[in-house]
Amino acid sequence: MSNIRLRFAPSPTGYLHVGGARTALFNWLLARKLGGTFILRIEDTDVARSTEESVNAIFEGMRWLGLDWDEGPFFQTERFPLYAEFVEKLLKDGKAYKCYCSAEELEAKRESALREGRKPKYDGTCRNLTGDIPGKPFVVRYKAPTDGITAFDDLIKGRISFNNEELDDLIIQRSDGTPTYNFTVVIDDATMGITTVIRGDDHVNNTPRQILLYEALGYPVPRFAHVPMILGADKTRLSKRHGATSVMAYRDMGYLPEAMVNYLVRLGWSHGDEEIFSRDELVEKFSIEAVGKSAGVFNPDKLLWLNHHYIKDGDPERLGELLVPFLKERGVDPAVGGPALSSVVKTLQERSRTLIEMADGALFFYRDDFAYDPEAAAKFLKPEVVPLYEALLDHLGKAPSLTHESVE
């Protein structure tokens, strides 16, 4: 048993996509392997973009993949008083200050800096202001050190270091009083006792300023592991135009959760030459140090292969249950008649790569209004039944010709 504490902290601004799912999976796997604690936290401080549908979509996706959490879900919007408390503390300690620069002023400064080839960072106008300006709106900025270096040993990427002079005084509280991401994430991870932060590597550049915040607050700095991102076939960030990115879309396309889990874990992680891993094997063999450092391309063909593998080896009873909704979509309810579903499944397992393919194949057993592939029928139906078949097709209003010339 260990007291490692991990978390998955998505922001509810859309469905659970494959990248997030993999991050969640890595966290879950490590927690289960080490007997630690896995926490789910919803980062909904951006009230305008966060939706309840997205929250539910995240729960649904995690449930489908079998990623159960031990604590939470926690919602950041319910913790605003806590964040305010810490802002107050930093202000009192002189580690943060009120900045009265308007968004427009800052924007203008940023533009001119960019134009003149300078770094577009906050110039510190309000850094040494003495006393408040009553009635004027302000944001709160963390007073960052201007020299020295901040470094950390990433569990995946190794040592990464930054010169503090590259950092500027980040805003921790907006003018409307709400806290910002880099602040809430630190307060939450610190107060929830997170010991290891596994997240996407688009956060690498946020890490040094977060480390500085931990130190300013007097909390121990957790270990970090930044997992590389998932790319599309053209090596750009995976997005809708590469195909489905929502994990639930894969369920709807007839994929099995164990295939998705197996595929996702092998994208970026490996264990010798092994390709197929049961959930128990993953819990036993997974290690964050074995995760690769470079981004990986999402390969739908391999996912399909894995899905076929799990369908072939799957329990017919369970596959039958998973197949029912696909059958109903096709106007078939196996409960009202026809052969036993599990026996139907057994005849289809070898040749079905998805539950959609299996459902299409199963129609044969439950409906009469389907047509044989003309070529195959011509080749394999006995000559004497061909006229019958043609008559049937004719009756149904379909009339592909089946001639005896094409019969061997």
Added chain:
RNA sequence: GGUCCCAUCGUCUAGCGGUUAGGACACCGGCCUUUCACGUCGGUAACAGGGGUUCAAGUCCCCUUGGGAUCACCA
């Protein structure tokens, strides 16, 4: 542009100083099979380039090139 990161077959990867550079997906052949599929056997295919270090470099160091991330009162 600044900062940070990355780099083995088309793709996912093994490799952790000495290998005929291995496996998997995909692809191409053979076998099996009255179709398809499954299975099985085999094949094509990679260390980005250049300097070092070393008896020896895919493995260590530097540079170049290429790719990515990030520079918000988003997360």
